Amino acid sequence: MSAYVQSLLGILISAIISENFILVKFYGICPFMGVSKKTDTALGMGMAVTFVMGIASAACWAVDNLILIPLGLEYMQTVAFILVIAALVQVVEMFLKKFVPALYQALGIYLPLITTNCAVLGVALVNAQNGYDFLQSVVYGVTGGLGFTLAIVLFASVRERTDKSDCPKSFEGFPLALIAAGLLAMAFMGFSGLKIF
Amino acid sequence: MNEILIALAILGGMGLIFGLVLAIASKVFYVEEDERLAPLTECLPGANCGGCGYAGCGGYAEAVLKGEAEIGKCASGGDEAAQKMAEIMGVKAEKVARRVAMVRCSGYKRTDEDGKPVGLMMKGDYEGLHDCLAASKVAGRGPTICKYGCLGFGNCTRACKYDAIHVVDGVARVDFDKCVGCMSCAAACPRGIITSVEYGEHIVISCSSHAKGAVTTRGCTIGCIGCGLCKKICPKDAITIDRNLAVIDYSKCDSCGLCVNVCPKKMIRKATQGGSRD
Numbered sequence: 001m002s003a004y005v006q007s008l009l010g011i012l013i014s015a016i017i018s019e020n021f022i023l024v025k026f027y028g029i030c031p032f033m034g035v036s037k038k039t040d041t042a043l044g045m046g047m048a049v050t051f052v053m054g055i056a057s058a059a060c061w062a063v064d065n066l067i068l069i070p071l072g073l074e075y076m077q078t079v080a081f082i083l084v085i086a087a088l089v090q091v092v093e094m095f096l097k098k099f100v101p102a103l104y105q106a107l108g109i110y111l112p113l114i115t116t117n118c119a120v121l122g123v124a125l126v127n128a129q130n131g132y133d134f135l136q137s138v139v140y141g142v143t144g145g146l147g148f149t150l151a152i153v154l155f156a157s158v159r160e161r162t163d164k165s166d167c168p169k170s171f172e173g174f175p176l177a178l179i180a181a182g183l184l185a186m187a188f189m190g191f192s193g194l195k196i197f
Numbered sequence: 198m199n200e201i202l203i204a205l206a207i208l209g210g211m212g213l214i215f216g217l218v219l220a221i222a223s224k225v226f227y228v229e230e231d232e233r234l235a236p237l238t239e240c241l242p243g244a245n246c247g248g249c250g251y252a253g254c255g256g257y258a259e260a261v262l263k264g265e266a267e268i269g270k271c272a273s274g275g276d277e278a279a280q281k282m283a284e285i286m287g288v289k290a291e292k293v294a295r296r297v298a299m300v301r302c303s304g305y306k307r308t309d310e311d312g313k314p315v316g317l318m319m320k321g322d323y324e325g326l327h328d329c330l331a332a333s334k335v336a337g338r339g340p341t342i343c344k345y346g347c348l349g350f351g352n353c354t355r356a357c358k359y360d361a362i363h364v365v366d367g368v369a370r371v372d373f374d375k376c377v378g379c380m381s382c383a384a385a386c387p388r389g390i391i392t393s394v395e396y397g398e399h400i401v402i403s404c405s406s407h408a409k410g411a412v413t414t415r416g417c418t419i420g421c422i423g424c425g426l427c428k429k430i431c432p433k434d435a436i437t438i439d440r441n442l443a444v445i446d447y448s449k450c451d452s453c454g455l456c457v458n459v460c461p462k463k464m465i466r467k468a469t470q471g472g473s474r475d
Contacts, residue, residue, distance in 0.1 A: 063211075067207060067211075068207075071203060071207060072200075073203070073204055073207060076204055076207070076208065079208065080207075080208065080211065083208070083211055083212060083215060084211075084215070087215035087216075087218065087219060090219055090222075091218060091219060091222045094222050094223060094226040095222070095226055097226065097228050098225075098226040098227075098228055099226075164326045164327065164328045164331070165326060166327065
């Protein structure tokens with residue numbers, strides 16, 4: 001196996017498990033808490049995030065390498081990426097509405113939520129920081145989104161159960177969700193030593 | 198100074214380009230929407246209860262527009278919404294009768310002065326999840342002796358968007374002032390004992406037990422035992438006994454109320470009374 005393919009696999013493993021966006025890096029906590037009441041909505045959100053993270057990392061890589069770096073404007077990465085992502089999500093939303101109505105029905109309500117999601121901005125910035133090339137960036141974006149999906153779906157299943165359990169009044173709802181999120185994050189921290197390649 | 202200008206130009210240029218792209222995209226990807234859709238959706242209550250069988254009020258309005266759905270399916274909007282929608286669509290709507298949800302279980306979980314249970318009886322103490330679906334999966338179909346009785350853990354209360362159904366004395370009761378008849382409670386009920394009835398002076402059977410009389414009596418002091426007294430007294434032949442449970446044919450029933458008085462278990466009553474025995 002060539003070193004390049006190995007690096008892609010390494011990115012995949014770390015993005016999904018050992019450096020999970022939500023549970024290890026703590027990016028994108030807002031949808032993680034907000035859209036995790038039901039497993040199916042969590043799955044929808046996860047899919048939308050995966051989709052947007054994939055195309056956002058491709059677009060941001062292009063902007064970074066074709067515009068910002070040649071002009072020496074790396075310090076503007078954050079603001080430029082926000083601009084790119086916001087515009088991109090809007091265009092994608094319109095495109096889906098016109099050409100793939102079924103996908104729009106499934107992801108439509110989540111897309112505007114993702115426009116300003118820190119996980120999406122995070123993936124673009126990490127790509128730039130690590131100096132990934134185009135393919136690596138896209139792989140990191142998509143697998144990071146899959147890691148996000150994994151975390152939010154796991155968490156939603158936990159919440160569906162805790163919502164129905166008997167617990168002290170003061171812990172009902174968000175407090176219990178936060179504790180569950182903490183425990184889940186601790187479990188994922190256990191993967192932190194994982195290095196395959 | 199130069200550097201700041203370049204940064205400004207690049208960011209401003211990017212903003213401009215993206216703005217243009219979005220403007221073009223909104224024209225290119227424009228999806229035509231019928232201009233009647235917005236006013237049609239406005240006629241509906243906007244609670245997205247799903248009682249009509251479509252995905253939310255928007256979905257129903259769209260279906261009406263396409264001619265897939267009939268006007269008047271919105272139980273919550275009732276007659277008012279139906280008339281308004283008919284006006285927009287340029288057709289005439291028939292008057293829509295108000296329908297409400299009704300829990301077909303009379304039982305209450307109480308004890309009399311001697312500590313003997315009356316109403317719906319329990320097999321024992323249930324200490325699992327406070328959820329009807331979970332409770333109904335417990336061996337022997339849940340903690341109530343009656344396999345058809347209300348479990349009383351309030352899945353319907355949680356499903357109701359209008360705060361119209363509550364567990365009183367261990368059994369769900371509908372508040373008819375608030376109920377709009379969307380039937381989301383019926384979908385949430387694992388026993389399937391919540392049905393839609395026309396609101397008014399109708400006579401309803403408030404029991405769902407198809408068990409034999411003796412079995413019903415063992416689990417509940419007020420369940421239908423299928424004795425058939427109501428069937429015999431009914432002058433219109435509107436009542437039949439289906440597997441030990443009285444059923445009213447509303448095309449024949451004229452709400453005379455003879456069966457209400459004759460029922461030994463006192464579980465036939467007027468719809469306006471709902472499930473309340475008191």
